[in-house]
Amino acid sequence: MDFLSNTERRYEDWGAQVMEAAAVPSAGGAVIPATLVSGLKNTNVTEGESVTLQCQISGHPTPVIMWFREDYKIESSIDFQIIYKNGFAQLVIREAFAEDSGRFTCTATNEAGTVSTSCYLLVQVSEDIESREDVAVVTEHVETAEKLVTEEAKEETVSQVSAAGAEAAAEAAAPPAAPFFITKPSVQKLVEGGSVVFECKVGGSPxxxxxxxxxxxxxxxxxxxxxxxxxxxGECKLEISMTFADDAGEYSVYVKNQLGEVSASANLLEEEEYEVYMKKQQETFKTEVTAMVQEPRVGDLPPMEQTTTTTTTTTTIISGQEFHLSAMELRTIQDLEVSIMRITYREIVSEDGELMVTATPTEATQPSFQTPVKNYRIRDGMSVTFHCKTTGMPLPK
Incomplete structure (x- = not known):
């Protein structure tokens, strides 16, 4: 009820702005601007149901009807059917899902003007839908098994039923336990047009x-x-593809059985916010490491070698701690670099199934990095994205 009352107020405020016909003077007087006779109404349905959004619009010549969801145009398809007949504009959603929830707008335009109307659609998911589906599947299997039982096939049928119920039996044998998180979802970075995955792992019995x-x-x-x-x-994933700026926000996962319920949340942050968050995490991590650091024991850090020969010691310094590369590790890295450098441009293009791109000697430029790969320090369970930016002509692979 709170959702509907809020959306009603939002609809009224928004409607005051959009439900105005932009009339254009007509020469002959026969042209009638698109006019809204009855607007869209807020709708609340359960997931899986079909839903029809309808409004009544008049005008001459016949207006062109367009539908939008959150400012994105809807094209007529098998899942979203657009109909305009006898002055009634309809959007038929064959099967509504939770992600279909949001603001829907219908616009009508002819040469004399444009009119719009909007509503909010809420698709609700019942928490026991999944359990009902499981029960329905089990019941269907049992009924099928009973029909197939004959004196000659009793042994085979029993084995099939036992296999189908093995998981249920194992679950029943496990000691009861309220839901809990083994790992929780972590903060992710939003890159428009890309994809993002929230992951967690849960336990509990049932x-x-x-x-x-x-x-x-x-x-x-x-x-x-x-x-x-x-x-x-117990592995859980939420994958969002073709991300938009509107996808930023807090995402929560709720875990529930008969013994209780737990939840965890993580934010999807835009790039600037994500960088700020990561800097704060690094500062916190440095503070914790400084507080926990102890005097190194003999052998914890290999001694620096002072030598006058041409042999050099490769050292990586991270927050004051030195990590030395052995001769074998250094040789392995060098071998990898040599093998990579031997790969030709033609081989890379052919492997990717692309065409060779060439440039004249005057246009050709050496490949280089505008933005090199950065070092990151993260905590266990956090995600990280390595990125870089290159230049060159033709565009480097």
């Missing part, structure tokens, strides 16, 4: 159900979201 939410709205597999949950291992 095996818990999980629900991912953003802003209180449940998220399920659909257009840009993919939810995966392996009950046998």
């Amino acid at each position: 095996k818990p159900h999980i629900i991912w939410k953003k802003g209180g709205v449940p998220l399920t597999t659909g257009y840009r979201y993919k939810v995966a949950y392996k009950k046998e291992t």
